[in-house]
Amino acid sequence: MANTLFTSRIGGVSSPPFDSFNLAAHVGDDPGAVAKNREILASIIGLPRNQIFFMNQVHGNVVAVIDEASDPQSAPTADALFTTTPGFALVTLIADCTPLLLKSKSAVAAVHVGRKGLVADVFEATLEVFNRHGVSNEEITGEIGPSICRACYEVDLNTYREVVSHNPAAATDETRRCLDVAGGLAARLNGAGIEFRASPLCVLHTPGYFSYRRDEVTGRQAGVVWL
Ligand SMILES: [Zn+2]
Structure with a gap:
């Protein structure tokens, strides 16, 4: 039985501009406030803090496998966390990017x-780790959390063309150069035969979410999954 949770910026103790439920330690927030917010997350999901695993995200395609030997205090440099251990919660932190559980x-x-990550095929790299552990695509389901939407995510023309050439479903309108990252990811999930649901919420234009694009100095919300 797997459980999932997507957090918002509501419910924590951080002061502006990280108000209030910032779960990231790398954005300039008071470390004590982040630690308290991570304790709040632990109490919400009902697991001890030392069974919640974070990662040092670098927009790549490395998948870190978390097991009993992993140290919850030392975040691996990766963009996906994978586990087969019940009671170990895995966290992806975002403030515009698309969280996938x-x-x-x-x-x-x-x-x-x-x-x-879409260009680096981090989703496919994660599927390979499931398959290597004996889990076929048909046994996997997905959840895409709130992220910046196709109306808000404008980029320069070169970036637009690079992403769209690799992910046609991320295209919108080249004159506006807005990317649909969640749409591109949804097409990948469909292509892999994985059932999923996707949040319709945009973190930039929906109140209650952190958005780096909108605020620059800001916190991070989380997607959390555990067995
Ligand atoms: Zn939007």
Whole structure:
């Protein structure tokens, strides 16, 4: 049985501009406030803080496998966390990028997918780890959380063309050069035969979410998955 949670900026203790439920330690927030927010997250999901695993996200395609030997205090440099261990919660942090949670009866993964992750095939790299652990695509379901939407995510023309050439479903209108990262990811999930649901919420134009595009100095919300 797998569980999932997407947080918003509501419910934590951080002061502006990180108000209030910032879960990221790398954005300039008071470390004590971040630690308290991570304790709040632990109490919400009902697991001890030392069974919640974060990662140092770099917009790449490395998948870190978390097991009993993993240290919850030392975040691996990766853009996906995978585990087969019940009671270990995996966290992806975002403030515009697309959070993807993948789950099956015996394994779960938290994936950080932005436009760079889409080009770097981090989703496919994560699927390979499921398959290597004996979990077929048909056994996996997905959840795409709130992220910046196709109306808000304007980029320069070269970036637009690079992403769209690799991910045609991320295209919108070249004159506006807005990317649909969640749409591109949804097409990949469909192509892999994975059932999923996707949040319609945009973190930039919906109140209650952190958006780097909108605020620059800001916090990060989370997607969390655990067995
Ligand atoms: Zn939007």
